[in-house]
Amino acid sequence: MRCLWMTLLVLASGCDAIDLELFQHKPLSRFEAEPPGDICEHGGRRVLTGLDTNNDGVLDDTEVRTTDYDCNRAPPEVLVVTRTLLPGTTCPLGGELVEAGLDVNGDGELEAEEVSQSAITCRESSTVVYRVSDVDSYPLACDEGTSLVEAGPDLDADGALDDSERRAQTAVCAPASTVRVRLQIEPPGARCASGGTRLNVGTDANGNGTLEDSEVATRTYVCLSTNTFTGDYFLRDAVDLEVLRAFSRIEGTLNIQDTALPEIVLPSLVAVEGPLFVGGNTALTRLELEGLSFVGGGVSLYTNPELVTLTLGGPTEQDILWVEGDFELQQNPKLASLDGMKSVQPRGNLSLFDNDSLTDPGSWHLTQLPGSLDVIGNEQLTRLPFRALLRVGGSIAINENPALVGLELTRLETVGNTVTIHRNGSLTDLTGLPVLRTIQEGLYVTDNDSLVSTAGLGELTTVSWLHVADNDVLAACDFPRLMTIPGRFDLMRNKALARLGRFPSLVYLPRLTLAQNDSLNDPSGLDRLSSMEELEVTGNASLRNMDGLNHLRTLAKLKVDSNPALERLSLDGLQRVNETLEIIGNPALPTCMANLFANRVFNGITRTIEGNDDTPTCAPPPDGLTGLDASPVEGRLR
Known part of the structure; x- marks a missing residue:
């Protein structure tokens, strides 16, 4: 009996220590990605377990009791095997067979079934040729004259350097006739990964017929292309990358598109004879092609969302990367600096488009485009990187760069087509163009919200069209040396502009439009002009008279339309309008005054006067003057 009571006592005390509700909660698990790090070197999976104490069917962070890790194994190593090819049909001078693949079985040997990429590269032997020429545009201040030395491999074996064979250049202060060049072998190293040719450049100062080391003023280098791959190459994964590392020259296109590679560094690649495409690489943070000196097509770098380091060509003015086509840098949102591309020299167009983090443009070694x-x-671009640029053969468009505060095209002299400066919200003036003299086509300055002045174009003498519009705070539109505008000048919708501007040198302008400038009250500044083909003054809310244009003598067409404050036409010096005359919708301008003016100057075909102030009458003209109608004329006269 005593034993029974003890058993009951134990059972009773044991039940008091058990929480029966714990057995009612469902066990749950949750899986999360584990990034590479101390716990899992190659990443993996985190396994969280616990009880669903709030019965919501979800394992909350507060319910987690244990955490385990399922780590990924190290990825298979990429193995590369290179075999020498003896001279033969495929490679007359010999070459290499490069095979690569993943070491799937981990034995450290690349077996036949593991090979996923192979390529043949051939040795080449090209003589280095060069040319020396006098130049007046290279950015060196040389009292005795400047010479440009260009060099490259003689690929077509014609004994002369063609433009498409250029791989290096340097400048020296001396006339071309006195420049001497000495070639010597450049061993493999930092300058040329596979070796090459060094060009020592200078003058024979002591006249002994030899360019000695002490006489060398500058050097440049032509690197060897010892391993040439023929065909287009597509870089997709780590295996392709290892094979590509063996190439020094590609006779075709290089495509680096839609890869998952984080870094691509190719120090030995010297030339790509076709275009180069780098785009859609979602993980790529670093691309370095420092040895690249020639691309036979265009270069397009686009939509690489993580790219932060970009190097194309070497760091000095001698380490030029010639691009025979266009160069495009587009939609690389994390790229902050252009310093790694300052030696790129395109022979086509150059585009920097929608690179949102670009803040350090560096200084491009580009003199001619x-x-x-x-x-x-x-x-975020605050300034332009083209301080050495002298000439642009096509157009310039500086558009929609909201942080841009300076143009810094400080050496630019001529532009072969148009210049557009549009929607740069922080730009207050046009300083940075101090020596620009000629724009062959139009200059368009539009929609720049902070632009107060056009100052900065003080040397501009010729532009075919001038269009200044929609700059809300523009207060000064001065072009002190502008002499001719063969096309037209449009000054439109500049809300704060009170005066037309100063054009003291302008002697030729066929067409002038002053339209919808709300504050314009002074159209003076064109004092040297005596004739135009067309003058249109439309919708200027504050304009009361046109006294500033009294110097005009002849016009072919005159249109004065919808200027609500205009009280008189003036234009006292005008003698003839010989095609069309329109004076329309100026409610403060007496109709009789418009008719007197028309009777005095118009001898054309179409005359339209309507919508002006019909109320006032005008005094008769002074005795002795003819051709004046003293009585007001209402309505429409033709």
Whole structure:
């Protein structure tokens, strides 16, 4: 009996210590990605377990009791095997067979079934040729004259350096006739990964017929292309990358598109004879092609969302990367600096488009651009990197760069087509163009919200069209040396502009439009002009008279339309309008005054006067003057 009571006592006390509700909660698990780090070197999966104490069917953070890790194994190593090819049909001078693949079985040997990429590269032997020429545009201050030395491999074996064979250049202060060049072997190293040729450049100062080391003023280098791959190459994964590392020259296109590679560094690649495409690489943070000196097509770098380091060509003015086509840098949102591309020399167009983090443009070694320059939609760009640029053969478009405060095209002299400066919200003036003299086509300055002045174009003498519009705070539109505008000048919708501007040198302007400038009350500044083909003055809310245009003598067409404050036409010096005359919708301008004016100057075909102030009458003209109608004329006269 005593034993029974003890058993009951134990059972009773044991039940008091058990929480029966714990057995009612469902166990749950949750899986999360584990990034590479101390716990899992190659990443993996985190396994969280616990009880669903709130019975919501979800394992909350407060319900987690244990955490385990399922780590990924190290990925298979990429193995590369290179075999020498003896001279033969495929490679007359010999070459290499490069095979690569993943070491799937981990034995450290690349077996036949593991090979996923292979390529043949051939040795080449090209003589280095060069040319020396006198130049007046290279950015060196040389009292005795400047010479440009260009060099490259003689690929077509014609004994002369063609433009498409250029791989290096340097400048020296001396006339071309006195420049001497000495070639010597450059061993493999930092300058040329596979070796090459060094060009020592200078003058034979002591006249002994030899260019000695002490006489060398500058050097440049032509690197060897010892391993040439023929065909287009597509870089997709780590295996392709290891094979590509063996190439020094590609006779075709290089495509680096839609890869998952985080870094691509190719120090030995010297030339790509076709275009180069780098785009859609979602994980790519670093691309370095420092040895690249030639691309036979265009270069397009686009939509690489993580790219922060970009190097194309070497760091000095001698380490030029010649691009025979266009160069496009587009939609690389994390790229902050252009310093790694300062040696790129395109022979086509150059475009910097929608690179939102671009803040450090560096200073590009570009002096001539045969094509067009477009800098558009770069959110944080504060200045342009083209301080050495002298000439642009095509157009320039500087558009929609909201942080841009300076143009810094400080050496630019001529532009072969148009210049557009549009929607740069922080730009207050046009300083940075101090020596620009000629724009062959139009200059368009539009929609720049902070632009107060056009100051900065003080040397501009010729532009075919001038269009200044929609700059809300523009207060000064002065072009002190502008002499001719063969096309037209449109000054439109500049809300704060009170005066037309100063054009003291302008002697030729066929067409002038002053339209919808709300504050314009002084149209003076064109004092040297005596004739035009067309003058249109439309919708200027504050304009009361046109006294500032009294110097005009002849017009073919005159239109004065919808200027609500206009009280008199003036134009006292005008003698003839010989095609069309329209004076329409100026409610403060007496109709009789408009008719007197028309009777005095108009001898054309179409005359329209309507919608002006019909109320006042005008005094008769002074005795002795003819051709004046003293009585007001209402309505429409033709």
